[in-house]
Amino acid sequence: xxxxxxxxxxxxxxxxxxxxxxxxxxxxxxxxxxxxxxxxxxxxxxxxxxxxxxxxxxxxxxxxxxxxxxxxxxxxxxxxxxxxxxxxxxxxxxxxxxxxxxxxxxxxxx
Amino acid sequence: xxxxxxxxxxxxxxxxxxxxxxxxxxxxxxxxxxxxxxxxxxxxxxxxxxxxxxxxxxxxxxxxxxxxxxxxxxxxxxxxxxxxxxxxxxxxxxxxxxxxxxxxxxxxxxxxxxx
Numbered sequence: 001x002x003x004x005x006x007x008x009x010x011x012x013x014x015x016x017x018x019x020x021x022x023x024x025x026x027x028x029x030x031x032x033x034x035x036x037x038x039x040x041x042x043x044x045x046x047x048x049x050x051x052x053x054x055x056x057x058x059x060x061x062x063x064x065x066x067x068x069x070x071x072x073x074x075x076x077x078x079x080x081x082x083x084x085x086x087x088x089x090x091x092x093x094x095x096x097x098x099x100x101x102x103x104x105x106x107x108x109x110x
Numbered sequence: 111x112x113x114x115x116x117x118x119x120x121x122x123x124x125x126x127x128x129x130x131x132x133x134x135x136x137x138x139x140x141x142x143x144x145x146x147x148x149x150x151x152x153x154x155x156x157x158x159x160x161x162x163x164x165x166x167x168x169x170x171x172x173x174x175x176x177x178x179x180x181x182x183x184x185x186x187x188x189x190x191x192x193x194x195x196x197x198x199x200x201x202x203x204x205x206x207x208x209x210x211x212x213x214x215x216x217x218x219x220x221x222x223x224x225x
Contacts (some may be wrong), residue, residue, distance in 0.1 A: 003154075012116075034213060043201060044153070044216040049212055090152050096141070097166060100152030100216065 002027045004091050004102035014109050015083055019083075021104050023091030033074045034092040035065055044090065049068040050074060061085070083108045112136060114217035116202050122223045127190055130188045131220045137203030142185050143203040143214055146170065154202055159185060160207065189192055192224045 012107060013019055027030040032051055036044040039080055048059025066077045086108045092098045096108045115134045123129050135142050145153035155168045155204050156175070161182035171177070174192075177187040188198055203214035213222050 032211065036216075041221075043218040044203075046213050046215075049213050092152075094155075094212070096158055097155045097168075098143075098145075098153070099155070102150070102152050108173075 002099045003015060004054050004093050004101035005106050006089075006091055008104045009102070010107065012106045012109060013081055014105040017042050019076075019078045019081045019085070019106070021089050021091075021106070023074045023076065023101060024072050025091070025093045027093050028070065031067075031074075031093050032095050033065075033067060034098070035059065035063070035074075036084055036090045036092060037075050038088045038090065038101075040087075047076070047089075074084055081106075083110070114202055114204055114215055116200075116217040116220050118220055119218060120223075122225065124225050125194060127192055128188065128190045129192060130186055131200055131222075133154065133185045133187070133202030133204075133217060135184070135202070136206075136215055139206050139207050139215070140182065141218050142179055143205075144185070144187055145201040145203065147199040147201055147219070148197075150155075156187075164182035164205075189222075192222075193203055194224045197224045199220055207225060 005024045035047040091098045117132045123209045134139045143158040144156040147153040159179040174190045203216045204212045
């Protein structure tokens with residue numbers, strides 16, 4: 001069965017600091033991996049995706065993620081966060097049926 | 111805006127009542143998905159359609175839940191005899207099928223509160 005673990009429930013970073021959100025997955029084949037962001041009361045917006053090829057993927061809003069098969073990880077990074085990045089971040093794996101992690105809430109302090 | 115739309119955005123109902131939600135996918139997206147998201151959790155898959163055919167249903171989709179996509183365009187999700195545990199955000203997503211895989215695009219969701 002496919003599963004996703006996001007070990008950090010809540011992360012607080014200062015504006016301008018770097019960010020890394022962790023994601024570990026379990027999947028029986030080559031995974032299709034995603035990071036989505038959700039602002040309060042909103043739907044999910046795709047930040048980036050990995051299907052195959054280059055293991056470092058670039059997304060929108062300056063985010064990137066690195067697929068590491070040996071560690072079953074797909075961590076999300078951003079070199080310098082902005083106050084507008086405060087939101088809930090979800091990692092997901094799957095093809096038709098996506099399995100999401102429980103999310104990481106990101107708080108930005110001035 | 112040509113994104114996924116959902117109606118209503120909010121629904122408050124009393125326990126035991128029936129509710130129906132609608133999802134309009136992005137035009138020409140033949141795959142449509144329903145997810146449920148409870149407070150503090152990630153979305154959980156409920157069911158999906160390819161055109162009008164319902165191809166998979168989660169065990170989360172009890173007998174009180176039914177989803178349809180009669181003409182392969184919009185979809186409805188009905189919950190009969192609602193329970194307080196049904197309170198959640200119901201998300202719809204769509205994607206095109208084709209030679210290459212494309213991600214799911216999500217709507218804003220319908221937030222259901224059962225009193």
